[in-house]
Amino acid sequence: MSEAKIGRRNWLKLGGLGGAAALLGSCEKKVAAAGGKSEVRGIVFMVSDGMSNGVLTMAENFSHMVRKKGTRWWQLIGNPASARGLMECSSADSFVTDSSAAASAWGGGVKINNGAVNVRPNGSESTPIMRHLKKLGHRTGLVTTATITHATPAGFAAVSESRQDEHLIAPQYLGVVDLLMGGGMDFFSPQKRIDSRDVLTPFTNAGYELIENRDALLASKSEKMLGLFSGGHIPFELDRLNDPELMKKIPTLAEMSGVALANLLNHPEKFLLQIEGARIDHAAHANDAAGLLWDQLAFDDALAKVLEMTADSEDILVIVTSDHGNANPGLNGTGNSYVESNKIFGSIARSTASYDKILQIWSNSSDNSPERLAAIIKDKLSFTLKPKEIAELYSSITNGQVTEWSKQLDNPNGLLGQFAGNHTGIGWTGTSHTSDATMISAIGPQAERFSGIVPNQEVHRHFLELLG
Ligand SMILES: [Zn+2]
Known part of the structure; x- marks a missing residue:
């Protein structure tokens, strides 16, 4: 057993070195018993962005058709050990939320108006959860198939009056998020930014490894990573699967998730990792069934990877949900x-x-x-x-x-x-977001907090109570 698996709080409870030494060589279950089964060292928060509830069944059926197996999320819902509920996801100014208000409710603990990132209707700012956790010495990660500066990751680590100001969001991640993986080089590179500011060098100066392709990501052992695999969003999974060059250059969501989670599990600090399948939302806006289903399966592969990697860890909580429905296919x-x-x-x-x-x-x-x-x-x-x-x-x-x-x-x-x-x-009901409550599933210590109806801003309180 590695020191990493003991966890900071268990370490303290066990009396530091002496206690930890006594644990070395023992099995994981004993660690859990010593630390209390409800102890949470890390949270993996997974978001299938814009996933209407009907997508879950269609993805299950599609997966059986094209891959001769079901989906991991379907299986998780069927597992009596998992918590199941509905995520209530209205914003401050609408029954129908957008991604920035939803992510800000999770990340900042307050419902705000659509379009803003952690800025309240009265103009005051919420503290994004990852800024708070960083001050406590915890580790953080954001993984997405959108630009890394897009609304959902931004809601956990940035503050901006408008979600559109991605060039203002990019520099805010420095020192707040240890692992960044997704698209969005255009908001970091001086050649592409509207203000020509170099946002890459401050990251590399601070010890982040800049990673721009799949092979480099899979080989990286760096403590801090800035993985930017495209200028804008990462291509739809359907397009990636049909283009050998994209397959070579761009990692899958499961691969990015695997690298990020392995990194966090290998350090002793507590952590919060957000993983977003972003393009499910974009495919739903486009009424594109194949685009939607292949991206949902890619998201499900990431979930399978996370559940496999955390199967033996009794102190890791995995939550999987969506921020809102979209076009209700x-x-x-x-x-x-x-x-x-x-x-x-x-x-x-x-x-x-x-x-x-x-x-x-x-x-x-x-x-x-x-x-x-x-x-x-x-x-x-x-x-x-x-x-x-x-x-x-x-x-x-x-x-x-x-x-x-x-x-x-x-x-x-x-x-x-x-x-x-x-x-x-x-x-399809339309080409925009819908007001439907979304699915939420959770497994691991204190998963039961996420059963029943979960108002989206309550997620923040749970984060603080579990990791704060
Ligand atoms: Zn959307």
């Missing part, structure tokens, strides 16, 4: 007695590009005709749009007249989502 029953449902749902597996990528390929192509767009959709999504559909889609993209009754769906994503739904069975 669901599989509609299709055919006589719904017998066609499985088959058409399974057709999602034939998609080889996100909607984002499809529109990118089309707009970068020398031929920007509607016919060319239809051909790319046929190639990447494996279905053929009717002439009227492609005409409406083209019209929507070029700001022309469109036949659409729902204002939520009156945009290119909303239209393509509906056309695709005729081939996949997936329907």
Whole structure:
């Protein structure tokens, strides 16, 4: 057993060196008994951003179809040892939260208005949880598939009147977050920042290793890491899986999570690690079923990795949840007695590009005709749009007249989502966040705190009581 596994508080309770020496060579369970089973040394807080509840079932079914196994989150909910509840996630000014207000409620302990990061409606600031924990000598980590300066990670470590000011959020992580992994080089590099300020050198001067590709990440043993794997967000998992160059350069969410967690487990300090599957939200805004499901499976792989790495640790609490619903997708029953449902749902597996990528390929192509767009959709999504559909889609993209009754769906994503739904069975309520409470599961010491209805700002209190 390593000293790391004993934990600071156990160490103190055991009377420092003498007590710890007595433990060396004994098994982990005895450590737990000595320290009390409810002792928490570390918390892994996992967020599938914008995951509506229907995604859980669709991901479970999709996983069985494409990987011949179920999802880890589904299994966790079925485990009687786990706590299960609903995360209440309104913001101060709306039943429908955005990610910055939600993350600020978790990170700062107060409901605030949408769009802000730890700035209250009256203008005063909340102290983000990681700033507080850092003062206590704990270790911290943020892992995401968005820019690392995006709303959800920012809510744990930064303060900003606007979530859009990512260039102001980047320098705030210095000395507050030990492990940073995600996209967002554009907010650190002087060549890319709007103010040309060099935010990278202060990090490297402070001992952070700047890591820019998968191999370097997997090889790194540095105590502090600044892992920036793309200028903006990390590509959708579906696009990564279909591009050998991206596969080589960009680590998976599970790989980033594994490196971050191993690092934290190998140090004796208490820790808080936030892991975000960010692009589930973006795919839901885009009404992109394949993009959504592949990113949810990538998030589930990260959860599987975390649960595997902490299986023998009795002092690590793992929490998995979402910050809000988004577009509430669901599989509609299709055919006589719904017998066609499985088959058409399974057709999602034939998609080889996100909607984002499809529109990118089309707009970068020398031929920007509607016919060319239809051909790319046929190639990447494996279905053929009717002439009227492609005409409406083209019209929507070029700001022309469109036949659409729902204002939520009156945009290119909303239209393509509906056309695709005729081939996949997936329907969407809109292209924006929804007010639904989200799922929360927890396992480990004091997991029961996260059962029942959990108001999102209460998570902060639990963090303080467990790690503060
Ligand atoms: Zn969103």
